[in-house]
Amino acid sequence: MDEGAAPRRNHWVNHITRHAHEKPGATYLRFEGVSITWAQLHERIALVAAALRQCGVRAGDRVAIMMTNRPEFLETMFAVNALGAIVVPVNFRLAPEEIAFILTDSGTSLLVVEEAVGAAAAAARAACQHEIGFVSTGVVAGADRYFADASSGLAACDLAEMPWVDVPEDSPALIMYTSGTTGRPKGAVLTHQNLQCQSLTLIRAWRLFGDHEVNLCASPLFHIASIGAIAPMTLIGGATVLLPSGGFSSAAALELMEAERITCVFFVPAQWQLLCDDPSAASRDLSALKMMSWGAAPATTTLLARMAEVFPGAANVAVFGQTEMSPVTCALSGEDALRKIGPVGPI
Numbered sequence: 071m072d073e074g075a076a077p078r079r080n081h082w083v084n085h086i087t088r089h090a091h092e093k094p095g096a097t098y099l100r101f102e103g104v105s106i107t108w109a110q111l112h113e114r115i116a117l118v119a120a121a122l123r124q125c126g127v128r129a130g131d132r133v134a135i136m137m138t139n140r141p142e143f144l145e146t147m148f149a150v151n152a153l154g155a156i157v158v159p160v161n162f163r164l165a166p167e168e169i170a171f172i173l174t175d176s177g178t179s180l181l182v183v184e185e186a187v188g189a190a191a192a193a194a195r196a197a198c199q200h201e202i203g204f205v206s207t208g209v210v211a212g213a214d215r216y217f218a219d220a221s222s223g224l225a226a227c228d229l230a231e232m233p234w235v236d237v238p239e240d241s242p243a244l245i246m247y248t249s250g251t252t253g254r255p256k257g258a259v260l261t262h263q264n265l266q267c268q269s270l271t272l273i274r275a276w277r278l279f280g281d282h283e284v285n286l287c288a289s290p291l292f293h294i295a296s297i298g299a300i301a302p303m304t305l306i307g308g309a310t311v312l313l314p315s316g317g318f319s320s321a322a323a324l325e326l327m328e329a330e331r332i333t334c335v336f337f338v339p340a341q342w343q344l345l346c347d348d349p350s351a352a353s354r355d356l357s358a359l360k361m362m363s364w365g366a367a368p369a370t371t372t373l374l375a376r377m378a379e380v381f382p383g384a385a386n387v388a389v390f391g392q393t394e395m396s397p398v399t400c401a402l403s404g405e406d407a408l409r410k411i412g413p414v415g416p417i
Contacts, residue, residue: 080239081262082304083152086112089307097309101141118149125203127180129154129235134178136160136191138315143291146182154235156242159292162187169194176245176257178202239263246294248393258394268396269302275387275401276334276361283308286335294397320344324354331358339369346376365389
């Protein structure tokens with residue numbers, strides 16, 4: 071298929087296009103009280119993709135994203151994939167030399183950052199042995215050009231020139247660096263098909279049955295836990311509420327879960343412990359919550375029993391996975407949560 075034609079592949083960029091046409095005014099994302107619709111997301115992807123194209127990004131290129139949890143991270147990720155290029159999420163908490171290794175090892179040609187992490191990104195870029203373009207969502211010293219908001223730099227790109235590219239499902243979508251190995255982090259290559267399989271896995275494990283679902287995304291977007299939770303929502307058209315980066319507050323999380331009518335959420339056991347111990351939990355209307363998921367660390371029988379007591383209407387689903395698998399490989403259903411302490415699956 072030539073560039074400019076409307077692709078019909080089974081991956082998240084095309085599912086976003088479908089939702090933008092079928093329900094343009096429905097909410098795709100809520101962040102700090104602001105809603106973004108599927109139509110607005112689709113437009114932003116087109117604008118960012120056109121801008122990235124102007125920066126020289128082509129199919130197969132590696133584009134690193136170094137941002138905190140914010141809508142621009144997801145918009146950039148989808149836009150990179152719309153061009154057939156590969157996203158390299160970078161942990162902004164790493165030291166510059168660690169970031170430089172990831173940029174070099176992945177063959178990154180363009181680094182997209184936000185102003186808050188601009189200094190570390192610039193230092194990492196300077197430590198690389200190859201030339202890397204530099205783009206920011208705000209003005210950063212040393213940046214060659216920058217993305218402002220849609221009302222300035224990006225708006226200059228002609229939407230009619232949106233460079234849709236036919237991207238087969240077996241094409242790489244992401245290179246996720248994981249330290250679950252010896253030596254330096256290794257880059258796990260995930261295809262669009264991997265992400266679609268992950269979507270189907272969580273749709274079944276979390277019982278995601280329609281576009282009324284509202285998922286609270288609380289993990290860092292550079293981590294596979296968040297990417298894995300974002301994927302099924304792009305398939306079914308549910309809404310995502312994105313928790314900003316920073317220190318975890320159980321009171322703030324519970325308030326958000328109540329206000330946004332969250333139906334499904336993943337936290338690590340230490341976070342669930344804080345939520346269960348929070349004195350405000352008992353007075354919250356959390357009746358919309360139907361699925362609470364946990365993983366990445368063991369949970370005690372005491373904690374699981376407490377979760378069932380504090381959130382009685384929600385199934386307790388344990389998930390186990392690894393970055394290389396997109397990530398979920400095993401899930402323990404809610405009815406088995408207390409009966410099978412220790413195992414990660416039903417067998």
